[in-house]
Amino acid sequence: MEERRRYDRVGVNYHANNYDCTVEIDGMYYSARLVDISSGGARLKLSDAPAYDTYGMYGKIKDDYYEQPYLQGVYYTVAWHNDYEMGISFTEPLSKKTDALYDYYSASA
Incomplete structure (x- = not known):
């Protein structure tokens, strides 16, 4: 399968x-x-899955519990939904100046 x-x-x-x-x-x-x-975009694991198909629905990241809340207030569209996981596509790509978030999120705990 080709990567898109x-x-x-x-x-x-x-x-x-x-x-x-x-x-x-x-x-x-x-x-x-x-x-x-x-x-x-991002892949998320939900605590409680919606009982209906959320594909194509719009949403917003309401709260971001990291020290640097890069994602708080970001709007998205649900690209796919499978049980307790879903893929989201950000309405606007995150700014290039947030490249630091890659280091931030990939750091070892």
């Missing part, structure tokens, strides 16, 4: 706490843990 991503992904090894952020989907809030991230 435009941005390199980085696995997240450092976590803020049990969950890294709170995401909003269709007016509901879910605790989530970052699995990987790129300038264009």
Whole structure:
């Protein structure tokens, strides 16, 4: 299968706490843990999965529990959803000046 991503992904090894952020989907809030991230999107593991298909829905990262809240307030579209994981595509790519977030999120705990 051909890789379609435009941005390199980085696995997240450092976590803020049990969950890294709170995401909003269709007016509901879910605790989530970052699995990987790129300038264009991220893969999240949710604490509680929505009971319906969220593909194509818009959302917002409500809270970011890291010391540097790079993602708080970022809007996204759900690219895929599978059980307790989902892929999100940021509405606007993260700024190039946030390249430091790759080092930040990939640091060992």
